[in-house]
Each structure stands twice: as C-alpha cells, then as structure tokens.
Amino acid sequence: MSIGAFSISLTVKDIKASKIFYEKLGFTVFMGELEQNWLIMKNGECTIGLFQGMFDKNMLTFNPGWDSNAEEVNPFKDVRVLQEEFREKKIDFISEVQSGSEGSGSFMIEDPDGNPILFDQHR
Numbered sequence: 001m002s003i004g005a006f007s008i009s010l011t012v013k014d015i016k017a018s019k020i021f022y023e024k025l026g027f028t029v030f031m032g033e034l035e036q037n038w039l040i041m042k043n044g045e046c047t048i049g050l051f052q053g054m055f056d057k058n059m060l061t062f063n064p065g066w067d068s069n070a071e072e073v074n075p076f077k078d079v080r081v082l083q084e085e086f087r088e089k090k091i092d093f094i095s096e097v098q099s100g101s102e103g104s105g106s107f108m109i110e111d112p113d114g115n116p117i118l119f120d121q122h123r
Contacts, residue, residue, distance in 0.1 A: 007047035
C-alpha cells in the first residue's frame with residue numbers, strides 16, 4: 001500500500017538560520033514562502049519541510065497522490081480511504097479528514113512514542 005510521498009517536517013526556531021544551515025548540507029528550496037515561515041527543501045530524493053511557529057513537534061509527513069517532486073501520481077489512495085483503512089486497524093487519530101468530502105484533506109495519527117504522523121493530500 002502506497003501512502004504517498006514522504007518528508008520530515010521540522011519545527012524550527014529561526015527559519016532563516018535553518019534555511020542557511022540546510023543549504024550548507026546541499027539542500028535547495030523546492031517550494032514555500034520564507035515570509036510565511038515555511039519552506040520545503042530537497043537534496044536529491046530527500047525532502048524536508050521547515051516550519052516556524054506552525055507545529056509543536058517535528059513530524060513525519062506523507063502526501064497521498066504526489067511523488068517526491070510534488071507531481072501527481074495515478075492511481076493513488078485517497079486520504080479518506082487511508083483513514084478508514086487505519087480505523088479498521090484500530091489506529092487512533094489526533095485529527096481526521098471530513099468524511100464525504102473530496103479533494104484535499106488531511107488527518108494525523110501518532111506512533112507509540114508520541115511522534116506525530118501527518119497524511120496531507122493536496123489534490
């Protein structure tokens with residue numbers, strides 16, 4: 001089962017300092033808005049998100065319907081279908097996507113160690 005493109009979303013204190021640091025490691029800005037305090041950066045197939053003031057903790061992120069370059073993939077499993085499959089497996093949710101809706105949506109779960117996992121569909 002494909003659950004979408006993977007990235008790590010990092011909660012940063014100073015997005016400008018973090019951007020400079022990750023550029024030194026070979027990452028380049030892929031998308032985002034520095035003025036809005038979020039950037040997505042890539043180094044080859046590795047993708048990180050830098051988010052200042054948006055999340056409490058670092059989290060794993062999966063984007064159903066996208067590949068690692070934010071290009072649409074077809075077919076793909078809709079975030080609402082994934083949510084119901086996880087519910088059947090008795091996984092608890094921190095937040096849920098609205099059932100019956102279409103298009104973009106997201107839900108969040110947590111692993112046994114308290115690490116948040118976001119499933120964020122943009123299409």
